[in-house]
Amino acid sequence: MQVIAERGQKYLNGFSDQLVAELNAAKKKIEKLEKKLQKKIPVPEDQAQLQEQINGKTNQIRDLQKKIVELRKNIEGEKNDVAFMKLKMEDLEKGMFRKKKKDELIEKLKKENQENQK
Secondary structure, three states: OHHHHHHHHHHHHHHHHHHHHHHHHHHHHHHHHHHHHHHHOOOHHHHHHHHHHHHHHHHHHHHHHHHHHHHHHHHHHHHHHHHHHHHHHHHHHHHHHHHHHHHHHHHHHHHHHHHHHO
8 A cells, every 4th residue: 555655646746846847947938028028118217218209209290280281371372373373364465465456456547547648
């Protein structure tokens, strides 16, 4: 009976040794992962610096968006000015065409008048 108990005890000891070895391996793996995680997580000072950078970039983005809106307004105003100038040019061209026709008519009438006076 004692022999059976000793064999059982050896078996359990072997099993326990295996579990202890696996437990130690798991602890080492956990420690390695914790070290990696600590390297990846910024320290509070770094977090504050990162937050400042983020805030700075956010402000830059807002400023650029405002400039874009202003530029779009300016472009729209310039488009309106160009359209107005085109209309003015068309009116001037029409006026010049009418003046040319009137000048031609006046010249024609002057010639006719001179011919009639002869």
